[in-house]
Amino acid sequence: MHDALEIEVESAGAPGRVFSDVDASLALRALPGPYLPWSSGSMRPAGLVEVCNDVVLNDRRNIVELGSGVSTVIVARLLAQLGGAVRRRLVAVEHDARWRRWVVGQLATEGLDATVVEAPLQSAADGGGLAWYDEAAVDAAVDVIDLLVVDGPPAFEPGCGLARHRALVVLHDRLVAGATVVLDDVERPGEQEVLGRWEDEFGLAFRRIAAAGVAIATIP
Numbered sequence: 001m002h003d004a005l006e007i008e009v010e011s012a013g014a015p016g017r018v019f020s021d022v023d024a025s026l027a028l029r030a031l032p033g034p035y036l037p038w039s040s041g042s043m044r045p046a047g048l049v050e051v052c053n054d055v056v057l058n059d060r061r062n063i064v065e066l067g068s069g070v071s072t073v074i075v076a077r078l079l080a081q082l083g084g085a086v087r088r089r090l091v092a093v094e095h096d097a098r099w100r101r102w103v104v105g106q107l108a109t110e111g112l113d114a115t116v117v118e119a120p121l122q123s124a125a126d127g128g129g130l131a132w133y134d135e136a137a138v139d140a141a142v143d144v145i146d147l148l149v150v151d152g153p154p155a156f157e158p159g160c161g162l163a164r165h166r167a168l169v170v171l172h173d174r175l176v177a178g179a180t181v182v183l184d185d186v187e188r189p190g191e192q193e194v195l196g197r198w199e200d201e202f203g204l205a206f207r208r209i210a211a212a213g214v215a216i217a218t219i220p
Contacts, residue, residue: 020211024049031077033110036070043071043151043184046212051149052078054180054216060147061088062176066133066167067152067184068092068103068116076112090114091141093133095121095153117141121153124166132166145174151184161190168198179219181206186215 024045031052043051048071054060055078063079065072072092079088094100094116104116119137123129132153148171155163164183175181181198185191186208195206195215206215 021045024212028052028074031074031081033073033077034106036073036106038070041154042069043149044213047182047184047209047214048074050209050212050214050216051075051147051182054147054182055079056082058146058178058180059086060180061086062144063088063090063147063149064142064145064171065090065092065149065151066164067150068094068100069151071149071151072103072114072116073106073110073112076107076114077110079114080112092116093119093138093141093152095119095133115141128162130160130163130166132163132170135170138170142171142174144176145171146176146179147182148175148179149182149184155185155190156188161188162194162197164191165194165197168202172202175219177219181217181219183215185213186210187213191215 021044027049028045051071052075055063055075063075076090079090082088092103092114094103097118100116100118107114117137119133121131122134123131150164150167153163155161168181181204183191183195186195187210198204199206203220204217206217208215
């Protein structure tokens with residue numbers, strides 16, 4: 001099983017190589033465990049492989065995920081597989097208390113190490129009326145970040161398309177040089193506008209990977 005993951009990681013560096021969800025699903029079998037309830041809200045397998053590859057290839061040690069779920073469990077499985085003496089920390093921020101309980105329970109069932117922070121959505125004074133996570137809860141749990149995965153809060157409803165913009169407004173200063181930022185659901189108009197704003201406001205250059213549904217940038 002470990003060899004399968006190594007092959008996928010090595011292949012990911014090939015110029016122009018983009019994996020389909022089918023390819024990615026096969027690669028994720030290298031991280032075995034109980035069945036997980038995938039849904040339309042879950043990160044696509046190809047996007048999740050991009051995240052896992054970044055963890056391995058760039059030796060990520062402080063990973064923060066906005067929005068928890070299948071991806072949280074998969075990344076926690078990868079960190080457990082990597083093992084070693086290096087301390088790696090995965091923090092997921094979740095607004096839905098019921099869903100957080102499921103994620104925490106699944107992590108406990110599998111004996112995986114990750115922190116899932118409950119942070120209800122609140123309207124920020126300078127957030128244009130859009131709801132984002134309780135910033136006090138985020139501040140208490142999140143410090144240095146070398147991989148940020150933005151898959152929340154929910155932004156699919158009318159009028160909420162820019163809900164994820166605040167992620168970098170709040171967390172940019174905690175991203176170390178060379179850190180990776182991943183935004184999910186980039187096929188949607190709202191996320192496309194978020195990317196444009198982030199590029200203008202923070203001087204980032206996002207690589208858009210349509211086949212994986214994500215966009216990825218490196219912090220200078």
